[in-house]
Amino acid sequence: MEPLDSSKSDSNDLTTSHRRKRIKLKITNIECLISTDASASNLVYVKTKTDAGIYGVGEVYHVGPDAASPVWVEYFAEQLIGQDPTEIERNWALCYQGARFPIGSSGLAALSAIDQSLWDITGKALDKPVYELMGGRVRDKIRAYWDIHGSTPTELAEDARKQVDKGFTALKASPLSPNWREMRWNDAVADSVARFKAVRKAVGNDIDVGFDAHAAIFEPIRVLELTDALMESNPWFMEEPIRMENRHEMGQLRDKMPCAVATGECLYTKFEMWELIREGGVDILQPEVCIVGGLTEMRKIAFIAQAHDLVVAPHNPMGPLATVANLHFDAATSNFLVQESRILKPAEIASVSKVINPVDGYYPIPNGPGLGIDIVEEEFTKHPYKGAWHRGDRVNPDNSIAYI
Amino acid sequence: MKITDIRTFHANDGQRNNIFLEIHTDEEITGVGEAYSIGPDRSVISMVKEMKSWFIGQDPSRIEWLLERAKNTMRFPLGQVAWSAISGIDIALWDIAGKASGVPVYSLLGGKTRDRVRVYHGIYGDSPSAVGEHARELMSEGYSAFKTSPVPSNWREIPWRQVLREADERMSAIREAIGDGPDLAVDVHAAIRETALSLQLAQVITPYRLMFIEEPARAEFVESTAALRREFRVALATGENLYGLQRYTELLNADAVDIIQPDMLCCGGLLEAKKIAAVAEAHYVTVAPHNPLGLISTAAGVHHAASINNFTILEWHGDNKKKKTEFINESWVPVDGYFELPANPGIGMTLNHDAIAANPPAHWDRGFAEYSDGTPGFL
Numbered sequence: 001m002e003p004l005d006s007s008k009s010d011s012n013d014l015t016t017s018h019r020r021k022r023i024k025l026k027i028t029n030i031e032c033l034i035s036t037d038a039s040a041s042n043l044v045y046v047k048t049k050t051d052a053g054i055y056g057v058g059e060v061y062h063v064g065p066d067a068a069s070p071v072w073v074e075y076f077a078e079q080l081i082g083q084d085p086t087e088i089e090r091n092w093a094l095c096y097q098g099a100r101f102p103i104g105s106s107g108l109a110a111l112s113a114i115d116q117s118l119w120d121i122t123g124k125a126l127d128k129p130v131y132e133l134m135g136g137r138v139r140d141k142i143r144a145y146w147d148i149h150g151s152t153p154t155e156l157a158e159d160a161r162k163q164v165d166k167g168f169t170a171l172k173a174s175p176l177s178p179n180w181r182e183m184r185w186n187d188a189v190a191d192s193v194a195r196f197k198a199v200r201k202a203v204g205n206d207i208d209v210g211f212d213a214h215a216a217i218f219e220p221i222r223v224l225e226l227t228d229a230l231m232e233s234n235p236w237f238m239e240e241p242i243r244m245e246n247r248h249e250m251g252q253l254r255d256k257m258p259c260a261v262a263t264g265e266c267l268y269t270k271f272e273m274w275e276l277i278r279e280g281g282v283d284i285l286q287p288e289v290c291i292v293g294g295l296t297e298m299r300k301i302a303f304i305a306q307a308h309d310l311v312v313a314p315h316n317p318m319g320p321l322a323t324v325a326n327l328h329f330d331a332a333t334s335n336f337l338v339q340e341s342r343i344l345k346p347a348e349i350a351s352v353s354k355v356i357n358p359v360d361g362y363y364p365i366p367n368g369p370g371l372g373i374d375i376v377e378e379e380f381t382k383h384p385y386k387g388a389w390h391r392g393d394r395v396n397p398d399n400s401i402a403y404i
Numbered sequence: 405m406k407i408t409d410i411r412t413f414h415a416n417d418g419q420r421n422n423i424f425l426e427i428h429t430d431e432e433i434t435g436v437g438e439a440y441s442i443g444p445d446r447s448v449i450s451m452v453k454e455m456k457s458w459f460i461g462q463d464p465s466r467i468e469w470l471l472e473r474a475k476n477t478m479r480f481p482l483g484q485v486a487w488s489a490i491s492g493i494d495i496a497l498w499d500i501a502g503k504a505s506g507v508p509v510y511s512l513l514g515g516k517t518r519d520r521v522r523v524y525h526g527i528y529g530d531s532p533s534a535v536g537e538h539a540r541e542l543m544s545e546g547y548s549a550f551k552t553s554p555v556p557s558n559w560r561e562i563p564w565r566q567v568l569r570e571a572d573e574r575m576s577a578i579r580e581a582i583g584d585g586p587d588l589a590v591d592v593h594a595a596i597r598e599t600a601l602s603l604q605l606a607q608v609i610t611p612y613r614l615m616f617i618e619e620p621a622r623a624e625f626v627e628s629t630a631a632l633r634r635e636f637r638v639a640l641a642t643g644e645n646l647y648g649l650q651r652y653t654e655l656l657n658a659d660a661v662d663i664i665q666p667d668m669l670c671c672g673g674l675l676e677a678k679k680i681a682a683v684a685e686a687h688y689v690t691v692a693p694h695n696p697l698g699l700i701s702t703a704a705g706v707h708h709a710a711s712i713n714n715f716t717i718l719e720w721h722g723d724n725k726k727k728k729t730e731f732i733n734e735s736w737v738p739v740d741g742y743f744e745l746p747a748n749p750g751i752g753m754t755l756n757h758d759a760i761a762a763n764p765p766a767h768w769d770r771g772f773a774e775y776s777d778g779t780p781g782f783l
Contacts (some may be wrong), residue, residue, distance in 0.1 A: 046416035087512035093713050122515070126505040133512055135468035135675050274686040278657070296514065307653035307683050334472050 024250040025050045025125060027085050030077035030114060034069035035379060036348030038388035043319055045351070045375050046073055046110070048117035050085055054124050057375050058116030059321040061109035061290035065388045071109035072144045080114070088115065096269075107377045108268050108291050115294025116325045120370035129368025134299060134332035137365055141317040144341040144358040145170035145210065146315075151178050153191075153198035160209075168207075168336055172239070173199070174298030175211035175230060181394065183403055185222065188219070189229050196233035205234060209263065212239040216394075216403045220253045221278075227258055231294045237262040237284050247272075250281030262286055265315035269293045270300045277308050284337055288315040290322050291317065295329055302333045311337040319348040320355040324373045327356065327366040339363060351379045405503065407464050410493070412449045413755060414765040417728035421692035421765045422698035423447050423488075424755055425452055427462060427496040434545045435500035435570055435657035436755055438700035439492030440670035442484045443769050453462070453491040459493070464500045467675055467729075471497075487670050494673020495704050495751065498509035501751035501755060509751055513678055521709040523720035524549035524589060530556055532570075532577035539581040546740040549717055551618070556607050561776045564601060575612040587615040587717070589641070594619040595773065595782045599724045601629045603635050605661050615717075616641035616663050616692075621781065623655065632662035644694035648672050652680045656687045657693070663716060667694040668704035681712040688717040699723055699732045705750045706743050720745070729743040730759040 012184050013117040029049045037041050044060035060069045074122040076095045083091055094112050096103065103111065126210060131137050144162045148171050150156030159282045160171055177195065199209060211230065223241040231239075237260040241253060244266040254261045260286035267273050276282050286299050302312050312335055314326045323341070329334045341358050349355050353374035356363055364374050408430060413424040420557035423445055427435040441450050455703045458474050471494055478486060489568050502509040510516050525547045527534040535552055542550065554571045556562075562570075578588060590609055596602040602620040607619070616639040621628035624640040633640045646652055647670055655661050666677050681691050689715055694704040702723065709715040723729060732753045736743065746752035773781035 075514055084515070087515035087517065088701065089711065089713055090517040091515075093517065122511075126507065126512075128505060132465050132501075136463070136466035136470075138466070138469040138472065154627065230502075270682065270686045303649065303679035303682040304686055307649045333467055334470060 001372060002198075004063070007118070025052050025054065025121065027077075027080050027083050027087050028045055030073055030080060030117075032073035032110070033352045033375065033377065033380040034066060034385045035347070035351070035383040036389075037345060038381060040386070040389060041345070041347075042385065043347060043351055044069050044109075044113070045321060046113040046117055047081075047367070047375060048085060048114060048121060050121060052125075054121055054123070056085065056117030056370065057288050057321060057373065058113035058120065058294070059325065060113040061105070061318060062389055063105045063291070064390065065106065066389065067085055068106035069110050069114060070106045074112065076110060076114055076257050081251070081349070085118045085204075086125060088118045088122060089401070091115075092293070096293070105268075105291060108293060112290050112294040112297075112401065114290070114291065115255055115296050116321075116371065117323075118388065119295050119328070123368050123370035127369045129366065130295070130371055131331040134328070136237060138333040138334050139331060139336075139365075141362040141364060142327055142336075142339045142362060143170065144168070144363055145172050145208070145338050145389070146358075147171075147340070147342045148173045150195075153195045156195050157198035157202035160199045160207075164207055165202045168358070169361050170208040170210070170236070171199075171203070172210040172212055172340070175226060176216075176233075176272030177214055177236070181245050182397055189226050192226060193229050196230055201286040202328055206261070208236040209233065210236040210239060213241050214404075215240040215243045215266070217242060218403060220249055224256055225252065231258050235259045239263060239286065240265070247276045247279040247281050250276060251279030254281050260284055262313060267291075267292065269297055272303060273301045274304055275309065277304060283310065285310055285312045285313065286315040286340075289325050289329065290318050295325060298329050302329075302335060306335045313337040314339055314342040314403075319374070320344055320352045321373055322358060324366050326370050328371060330363075331365050347383065352374055374393075405433070405500075406466055407459045407462050410452060410478065410496075412452050413757070413760045414445060414449060415731055415760040415763045416762070416766045417698070417726065417731070417769075419726075420768045422728060422731060423448055424698065424700060425492045425496055426755065427459070427464065427493065427500060427624035429500060433500050433503045434504070435464070435496035435498070436751060436753060437492040437496030438669055438698050438704070439496070440484070440488040440667060441697055441768070442488060444485075444669075445765065445768070448488045448492075451485050452492065455489060455493070458670060464497050464577070465504070467494065467497045467501065470504050471673070471675065479583060482647060484645075484647070484670060487672060489672040491669050491676075492672060493666065495700065498674050499750040500716050501653045506516055506749050507604065508746055508749065509707040510676065510710035510745065513674065513707065516710045518715070520744050521706050521715070521718055522549065523547070523718045523738050523740075524551050524587065526719075526721055527552040527578060532573045535574055536581040539578045539579060543582055543586070545636045547693070548585075548741045549589070549615065550578070550582065551591055551719070552588040554590045554592065554605060560773060560781050568604060571605060572608050574681065575609050576657065579612055584613065587616060588612065589615040591618040592620050593783070594622040596620070597712060597782065598716070599632055601631060606632070606636060606638060610636075610638045614638050618642060619644070624651075624656055626658045626660055629655065630658045633660050633662070638648055639663055641692060646671065648680045649676060649683065653683050654687060656683055661689060663690050663692050665692050665719075667701070668708060669697055669701050674704060674708055677708050681708075681714060685712075685714045690714045692717045693719065693720040696721060698728050699736065700751065700753055702736065702743075703753045706745065707751065710745050712761075727763070730763075
């Protein structure tokens with residue numbers, strides 16, 4: 001077992017550099033930590049250990065049936081134990097290509113977290129922040145948008161004002177009232193218009209406000225009607241205007257959309273993102289680092305986006321570890337637009353060594369080495385997993401099942 | 405760490421010129437790079453000199469920032485001169501990053517995806533017997549993959565039916581020499597104007613079970629290349645003279661290619677190549693880097709190949725037997741048709757300044773190709 005060997009030389013080593021530092025690490029174990037918080041939501045992390053004592057951390061997307069994730073982590077660990085953790089791209093392929101069938105949400109969530117942990121290990125082994133392994137930082141700070149909420153126009157406007165007072169210049173909200181499914185469509189649209197008139201009145205016209213329809217509207221034409229009606233509020237983008245499965249329809253819709261289309265949080269890997277781009281279905285890509293395939297896949301998606309003059313605004317409803325992973329990506333990516341941010345729950349804050357919050361609307365560049373964040377394992381012992389997380393059901397007035 | 409200087413070096417290798425550069429820092433680390441020798445080489449050297457002030461005083465670890473900034477400030481689309489300069493600088497910056505971390509460059513580009521890098525060797529000769537003989541010689545050196553021109557050098561001056569017959573004879577002689585197993589590629593070198601004739605040639609040589617046919621049309625003629633690929637029953641490889649992510653993406657999105665061939669010395673460098681490879685991967689396209697120049701180019705190709713998932717094979721001209729091997733201090737020789745991965749920090753090569761100084765650059769151009777009636781051709 002040779003951890004960081006700075007003295008040994010190989011037969012083909014022709015340098016005398018005093019900096020010579022061969023990485024010789026082996027993965028010894030990958031643990032999956034899972035806990036349930038007071039609100040019945042789950043936190044799922046991985047910790048990848050090496051024979052050198054260096055370990056890496058990553059966050060698994062909590063997809064709902066979260067008990068599946070530790071099983072996937074264990075399955076991938078069986079293949080990765082003994083491998084060099086710094087061979088990130090190869091390890092990714094080992095897991096992904098070894099699966100034969102396309103991996104779905106729980107498997108990719110596990111792979112995404114493991115991938116993050118490998119970037120963390122590599123950064124720690126080289127004593128560099130992860131963004132320096134990605135070509136270095138291209139910016140000095142990272143713009144964030146904040147999700148605002150409110151069941152009435154007044155509540156929503158108040159939240160918007162509050163966030164702008166904190167320094168945010170970018171906000172995002174649902175375009176629809178929480179009970180829009182029970183309303184007649186034209187009433188729902190009129191209500192949306194009223195919500196955003198209130199927001200604009202509260203924050204003025206200079207703040208960027210994006211809308212998230214959250215793939216809840218089934219008919220593309222209704223989204224177009226809604227967006228047309230909202231144009232007087234100057235939307236920044238309309239996110240997930242329709243469901244994500246049919247990339248062709250997304251392309252058809254975007255052709256007619258009067259504002260930018262943001263989408264992609266539910267897509268898996270560069271292959272599905274490329275399909276979306278090829279169909280002309282997106283202006284702003286929103287890959288999810290905890291499900292798309294980790295930082296390795298985020299990078300490739302950003303490259304494909306850059307080739308098509310598209311920008312990336314990472315999705316991030318996960319915990320503080322996912323946030324830090326995103327921040328390293330954001331720091332290094334030329335065609336990054338803005339980072340999603342939100343208020344962290346107490347259990348999420350307690351689960352890590354430190355949290356990074358936006359200040360005056362911007363996150364700072366994260367520190368290394370590696371991702372620069374650690375897991376507080378006791379929190380996972382204190383709050384064991386209690387079962388799957390359920391989003392709840394949404395039904396239409398006739399009791400048929402709605403999208404959520 | 406801060407960049408303190410960028411120095412260029414220009415040397416004649418007996419056939420053409422090699423352009424090297426060194427990026428110096430305020431620490432003990434110096435990065436080495438190579439830019440493409442396009443012919444008017446002094447323009448590339450001038451370009452590096454013009455760009456120098458954009459880099460001096462900056463942190464060399466901010467590779468993406470430095471290069472995007474340089475590309476963006478030039479405003480107009482970059483051509484062969486600027487892309488070559490940018491590529492050479494990129495390679496030297498990665499060399500610095502690797503040396504600063506004490507690891508080979510591929511360890512900073514996602515880590516190694518393979519243990520060794522396969523190469524193909526060029527087969528040369530003007531007659532079927534000459535190519536057959538050269539192929540046999542290379543087989544005995546352990547190579548198992550080859551590339552050759554399908555046509556004799558005077559093909560523009562002889563009737564097309566004769567070109568097709570001689571192409572068939574050349575391929576037949578090579579297959580006879582090497583057998584059915586070894587991989588054999590063919591390089592048309594974008595010299596045939598008419599896609600219909602290029603297709604005829606491809607149909608004549610396809611039965612020889614080819615690894616790929618390279619540049620059956622000029623790569624920037626995306627429509628012609630795509631039209632040929634629709635007809636091909638053999639892999640189409642192209643792209644050595646495309647620059648930057650966007651041009652490769654255009655080619656890939658047009659479904660025009662099976663194998664892309666970026667040159668590390670003009671495609672934009674290692675970071676750009678990594679981006680190009682990612683787009684190719686999403687198209688199920690593999691990467692076979694172009695590599696005719698100096699040995700820093702070979703090193704960059706090996707690091708790139710080691711760091712991407714969709715690499716297939718690297719070009720290699722047996723440069724260990726040529727004068728250009730004197731320009732670097734380290735000796736890299738493929739064994740049994742493969743390069744072992746370098747283990748030393750950075751790119752793994754340093755310049756021999758004395759040898760470079762002893763071989764000053766000479767004027768080099770490609771000459772002119774002409775058809776029998778004097779019409780300029782492509783070469």
